[in-house]
Amino acid sequence: MANNDPKAKKPRQIDVLDPQDDSVIDQVPRHTAQEMHEAVGRAAHATERATRMPVHERMRVLRDAADYVENHRQDFVETIAREGVKTINEARSEVARAIWTLRLSADETRRIVGNTIAFDQRPGSENRFGYSRRIPVGVIGAITPFNDPLNLVCHKVGPAIAGGNTVIVKPHSATPLSALKLAEAFEYAGVEEGILQVITGDGSDAGDALVTDERVRMISFTGGRKTGTKIIQRGGLKKYGMELGSNSPTIVMDDADLEQAIPMIVGGAIAAAGQNCLHVQRLLLHESIYERARDMFAEAMSRIRYGDKRSEDTDMGPLIDRAAADRVEQGIREALDAGARCLTGGERDGNFLAPTVLENVPDTAEVAVEEVFGPVTCVSPFRDEDEAIARANAVDYGLQAGIFTSNVDTAFRIADALECGGVMINDSSDYRLDAMPFGGVKGSGIGREGVGYVLNEMTEPKVYCFNIRFPRGWT
Secondary structure (H helix, E strand, O other): OOOOOOOOOOOOEEEEEEOOOOEEEEEEEOOOHHHHHHHHHHHHHHHHHHHHOOHHHHHHHHHHHHHHHHHOHHHHHHHHHHHOOOOHHHHHHHHHHHHHHHHHHHHHHOOOOOEEEOHHHOOOOOOEEEEEEEEEOOEEEEEOOOOOOOHHHHHHHHHHHHOOOEEEEEOOOOOOHHHHHHHHHHHHHOOOOOOEEEOOOOHHHHHHHHHHOOOEEEEEEEOOHHHHHHHHHHHOOOEEEEEOOOOOEEEEOOOOOHHHHHHHHHHHHHHHHHOOOOOOOEEEEEOOOHHHHHHHHHHHHHOOOEOOOOOOOOOEOOOOOHHHHHHHHHHHHHHHHOOOEEEEOOOEEOOEEOOEEEEOOOOOOHHHHOOOOOOEEEEEEEOOHHHHHHHHOOOOOOOEEEEEOOOHHHHHHHHHHOOOOEEEEOEOOOOOOOOOOEOOOHHHEEOOEOHHHHHHHOEEEEEEEEEOOOOOOOO
16 A cells, blocks of 8 residues: 655655656666755855866867767667657757757857946046956756756756856656766766766755755756746745746637648647647637638647657657646546537547647636646637737736748737747747747746856856056056
């Protein structure tokens, strides 16, 4: 019988499961809160060495780590495909992006620059001259999700090291192996002890210790909105970077090229089995093309091949675990009970859920207003631009949106009116360039990722002002 006592002693190891069949593929340490505090101590001790690391050395470390990942590409691909939800082809794409993210971090290191300041803009300051430079934040805690277990770690580690910080990664307990392998890449690159650590453990224990330790000056978190809110409440006064998901809309106007649009929307709906913050969760179709576009989309979704992640022919993998599958299945059931109609999908086999298309979904249904994080898309018609915009903005999320139209004026009008961090025109919501500013408004988070932009967050401006008439005799 399972021991449900929260105070019961937990095993010292975490089983890493393949979500495809729940088989154990490895074990990692279940580090305690005390062990996390010890790791923070090592990171704090290493901050001076990290700060003193010259730019060319930071660049070299990042480039060598990228080379290591590239030279061990297949090992990283197989690790992602085993521990996570991605197919082998999706895993290949993630590894390629991770390599580029590390190299981009190396390139951005040389762009950490300050500004001269015109102190003489105020009367009485004519003899003052100064500038600002950017200095490291210090110890950074990086808490990463399961859906991109390598590249999203690179998005935190790369800029942190580029900025001269120390960083502790607490990876998701379901997918820690990719982060541990990345640590091997940095060890190979010669990063000094304490500058980068990967500490595995439970969020409620090791993760909470990382968040609440006052020596940690910034938390960079990618995950759910509820968890992000708790982190801010628990963490207190420090910097935060928060990417908290979304409920992304894609709008298809009556002049859109459906032959171009539908395949791109399908791709955005099933990537990582919908466990993706940019997932096309709401598909808004102009009423004049609604039935045709709806049927094209549902038919294309019905042809998605899901199953063995390591098969070259598989389009979509499983949900991360049974609890996630239960949650998404329950959301579908609640929508159907409230009057929604299932056009395709809805079937479940273990942790696999067929790509699902729902219509007539009530606006109050959870799959319509919250982040579903599964392969479920709700389709609905709209009359005109104003209604499309209103429906797109109706939820308390705002990460990205997509628009398909042949009219550039329409594209600009709708893009300007959408409340979100990014608008993809003639693309689904599910597009991201690792160099662009990435983040959202409302409940979708705080700040921006994207290597150059988060690097700015992971450094602080420091002002140097010289009064050139004091002291006397200055030469």
